[in-house]
Amino acid sequence: MDFAKLKNPLSAAFVLFVLISGYFIYRDSTAKSQPVNPPANSGDTIFFWGEGCPHCENVENFFAENGNLDQKMNIKKIEVFGNQEAQKLFLEKIKECGLASSGVPVLYQDGKCVQGDKSIIDELKKTKK
Numbered sequence: 001m002d003f004a005k006l007k008n009p010l011s012a013a014f015v016l017f018v019l020i021s022g023y024f025i026y027r028d029s030t031a032k033s034q035p036v037n038p039p040a041n042s043g044d045t046i047f048f049w050g051e052g053c054p055h056c057e058n059v060e061n062f063f064a065e066n067g068n069l070d071q072k073m074n075i076k077k078i079e080v081f082g083n084q085e086a087q088k089l090f091l092e093k094i095k096e097c098g099l100a101s102s103g104v105p106v107l108y109q110d111g112k113c114v115q116g117d118k119s120i121i122d123e124l125k126k127t128k129k
Contacts, residue, residue, distance in 0.1 A: 049078070
């Protein structure tokens, strides 16, 4: 067996491994880590969303098209993709609701969840009447 031929591929694989590992370590260390304040009251309405989520954006557009409905209804928005504290709160709330899926968007109030952009928009239309 000629070890000289194996030396280069092993070195290249090691360098690639180190670079990939470094990327994931850097990414995790730069993730948003601001604390999430839990809802002040049990009656708070929370909109869980994720950065880059097109379904979440549909709900955001609905808020804007209806005169900042989220502000009028005092809906607390929590982004869950880049924040571990927010993810923890989100998972607690969907478990409380009995949801099987942990996808966003989710609208939460008093132990009840509405999941998905169309369902949330339909619910908000009923509520704002």
